[in-house]
Amino acid sequence: MEKQAIQPFLTVANYNLLGQQMNKILQTIATSKDTNVVQTVRGLVQKEISENVVMTNSEAQLIEPIYSVTERAAGESYLQDLKLYVIPFKPITASTIKSLFKKEKKLKLPNLERLDFQQICYFAWDDLGTHRKYVILEQDDKLKAIKGTFANNTVRGICAICNRHADVGLFTTSIKGNVVGTYTNHSNYICADSDTCNQHVTDMNKTITFFERIT
């Protein structure tokens, strides 16, 4: 009987997590000669992945080579093969964006041409002229639009989205208050470069919770 083909099952954040965890093993191998230490890290990686990635048995088997990785080149090519199983972000076109930001006059559209939907956990772009930052997020199978301002003067700090130490700037959103005409501002430091930020998101729930809190 023919084996049933495995359908894409990894979110972009899951895929980032696999890469991050694989690096942890490779870094341990590079810095420690103690096989017990390497074994321990392999075990921790396996635990971290199985706790955070929802998988069937056959899907779990498919990612097993990550735990036994010994050299970078093989690991990288293995990760590349796994791209087949990444669920891409919902397709976004110029008209999707216009309908998501209907109320926004003079909306500056992003360049969608070279966008790799298998590499984004959230989609963000800037209007440098107005200091606006626009974000599109997938939540409960729907696209959610978020608008804020982004301060250009960046500093080194922790990004509220990917939790990494990076060049960050203040992202400010406004929430309407109970009294008409009142607003509450929320300011958080996030990565100035949304592309690299995306590559470091390993837990989509945390990212969704963050955006929920500020909108």
Ligand SMILES: [Zn+2]
């Ligand atoms: Zn970030």
